[in-house]
Amino acid sequence: xxxxxxxxxxxxxxxxxxxxxxxxxxxxxxxxxxxxxxxxxxxxxxxxxxxxxxxxxxxxxxxxxxxxxxxxxxxxxxxxxxxxxxxxxxxxxxxxxxxxxxxxxxxxxxxxxxxxxxxxxxxxxxxxxxxxxxxxxxxxxxxxxxxxxxxxxxxxxxxxxxxxxxxxxxxxxxxxxxxxxxxxxxxxxxxxxxxxxxxxxxxxxxxxxxxxxxxxxxxxxxxxxxxxxxxxxxxxxxxxxxxxxxxxxxxxxxxxxxxxxxxxxxxxxxxxxxxxxxxxxxxxxxxxxxxxxxxxxxxxxxxxxxxxxxxxxxxxxxxxxxxxxxxxxxxxxxxxxxxxxxxxxxxxxxxxxxxxxxxxxxxxxxxxxxxxxxxxxxxxxxxxxxxxxxxxxxxxxxxxxxxxxxxxxxxxxxxxxxxxxxxxxxxxxxxxxxxxxxxxxxxxxxxxxxxxxxxxxxxxxxxxxxxxxxxxxxxxxxxxxxxxxxxxxxxxxxxxxxxxxxxxxxxxxxxxxxxxxxxxxxxxxxxxxxxxxxxxxxxxxxxxxxxxxxxxxxxxxxxxxxxxxxxxxxxxxxxxxxxxxxxxxxxxxxxxxxxxxxxxxxxxxxxxxxxxxxxxxxxxxxxxxxxxxxxxxxxxxxxxxxxxxxxxxxxxxx
Numbered sequence: 062x063x064x065x066x067x068x069x070x071x072x073x074x075x076x077x078x079x080x081x082x083x084x085x086x087x088x089x090x091x092x093x094x095x096x097x098x099x100x101x102x103x104x105x106x107x108x109x110x111x112x113x114x115x116x117x118x119x120x121x122x123x124x125x126x127x128x129x130x131x132x133x134x135x136x137x138x139x140x141x142x143x144x145x146x147x148x149x150x151x152x153x154x155x156x157x158x159x160x161x162x163x164x165x166x167x168x169x170x171x172x173x174x175x176x177x178x179x180x181x182x183x184x185x186x187x188x189x190x191x192x193x194x195x196x197x198x199x200x201x202x203x204x205x206x207x208x209x210x211x212x213x214x215x216x217x218x219x220x221x222x223x224x225x226x227x228x229x230x231x232x233x234x235x236x237x238x239x240x241x242x243x244x245x246x247x248x249x250x251x252x253x254x255x256x257x258x259x260x261x262x263x264x265x266x267x268x269x270x271x272x273x274x275x276x277x278x279x280x281x282x283x284x285x286x287x288x289x290x291x292x293x294x295x296x297x298x299x300x301x302x303x304x305x306x307x308x309x310x311x312x313x314x315x316x317x318x319x320x321x322x323x324x325x326x327x328x329x330x331x332x333x334x335x336x337x338x339x340x341x342x343x344x345x346x347x348x349x350x351x352x353x354x355x356x357x358x359x360x361x362x363x364x365x366x367x368x369x370x371x372x373x374x375x376x377x378x379x380x381x382x383x384x385x386x387x388x389x390x391x392x393x394x395x396x397x398x399x400x401x402x403x404x405x406x407x408x409x410x411x412x413x414x415x416x417x418x419x420x421x422x423x424x425x426x427x428x429x430x431x432x433x434x435x436x437x438x439x440x441x442x443x444x445x446x447x448x449x450x451x452x453x454x455x456x457x458x459x460x461x462x463x464x465x466x467x468x469x470x471x472x473x474x475x476x477x478x479x480x481x482x483x484x485x486x487x488x489x490x491x492x493x494x495x496x497x498x499x500x501x502x503x504x505x506x507x508x509x510x511x512x513x514x515x516x517x518x519x520x521x522x523x524x525x526x527x528x529x530x531x532x533x534x535x536x537x538x539x540x541x542x543x544x545x546x547x548x549x550x551x552x553x554x555x556x557x558x559x560x561x562x563x564x565x566x567x568x569x570x571x572x573x574x575x576x577x578x579x580x581x582x583x584x585x586x587x588x589x590x591x592x593x594x595x596x597x598x599x600x601x602x603x604x605x606x607x608x609x610x611x612x613x614x615x616x617x618x619x620x621x622x623x624x625x626x627x628x629x630x631x632x633x634x635x636x637x638x639x640x641x642x643x644x645x646x647x648x649x650x651x652x653x654x655x656x657x658x659x660x661x662x663x664x665x666x667x668x669x670x671x672x673x674x675x676x677x678x679x680x681x682x683x684x685x686x687x688x689x690x691x692x693x694x695x696x697x698x699x700x701x702x703x704x705x706x707x708x709x710x711x712x713x714x715x
Contacts, residue, residue: 081293151236423577456526510537
């Protein structure tokens, strides 16, 4: 079923055309990733979809009766409204149904007509199917999954930071369970554990999802279709991000071969036209033919130039490694650091060696940025020793970029920061960071987050740096800019220490992992893949500390056919075993709930209304239990199939 249809949408702001010919369809249950450069019009398209603005041309239709939620929108709440109260507004449709059910029960006391009974039954079935009896469990599951602790839930919503408000709004939207979910960069303010939980949530989400994201790993795990918005138009690709990239690489190869054929054709035409011009001295017809060929050559070259402008507009820059440092770059021994006499981290001990690439991981608020402030000299060590190696020159790329004079243009900013530069030298350096033409006269205050990051990188490129500290270096960057950052850092010969929740970036950059947990720093000697495997092994053996999701959360663990990243046989087996174990625990919990429910029913035999509700709950629990038994059986069958495949592989090897 088609839920959203867009046909030739157009939208301009003054003379700036954002959307010129956007057409697509979104079907029920599709999970679609919307990608494109910053400023390509993705957020504008979202505003059109949710009715915040109207298109200048074309048509946009949404199937009637559908509930749509948009992450970008943060509703207003009266002062004093707590985080928990905001989250529970997601249950508003269920609360409306509760009021309607209560009204119907009152009517039925006066007139228990078949029509009223049917209306009540239909509404009650809908209430039950949409999780009416599972509100508290759903709330606990979402709060736990997003690491919203009990103390945080009591805080006033207006006192939260922008990132915290976005996170709470995401929780509210999850609880609302809408038909259509529009998410604009949902992972920007989440730590890794919350990102992974959100992936799991979306994997099992039955509604339609349109997702703006530059998180490549997140896209791989959550979508089965990619829509690329480029030059005002949409191009559709089946599959997840990795499949999209495979297709783009194949396309680039085809384009290269086409370019080479065109070059041969241009060379041939030039040779023939030169000859014809020589002969055309005597024949006007030959002269006209030669001129026609020249025009064709010009068209071919113009097409090539246009394609190169489109495909090759990328940042070209490098970092100065600042000369070689000593082998020992940095040493921390039993260090404590914090604020206002309170220790946030203590007993911190680790060493950095020349050329190491180290990722610093941990939940939000664990102390990663605090540790960075210590290393940058913004905070003193409360205890312990911090020892720097010889000739260490530190550069910092902070998460929150602030410029001293935001009213200045990019060109003026560069000339002010680097007095020895000429205007042309400054423009050349800005051009290497993709600030071209009139863009250099744009005020810094008007820059997007990604543009600010590029400008900061540009300013840092003048610094001699052999220890580079980066705090979320890919935040607010589009995918091409992230790829540029990665390529620059791969060529950088100095030492890297960075904070990131971008798993794609971590996988590509890190050869060692430091984790901030329980008020100190733990050292893992290995890359990100090895770290994830070790973490997964710990999860397998650890007892669950959080309430589990209802039955529907224990979904099939087969390699996702809807575009999720294919797992290795070993990962599949571990995933299946983990989910089968979770399924068994949920079965035991449901059986216990049913036992308690039967006891409650025996005590309520004289209370018709209570007995009716208890009977409905019993039916719902029994349905869930049946589903769980089916899921457990499915997991068992898949494990048997994997085991059979392993046996076949062993036989082949023998």
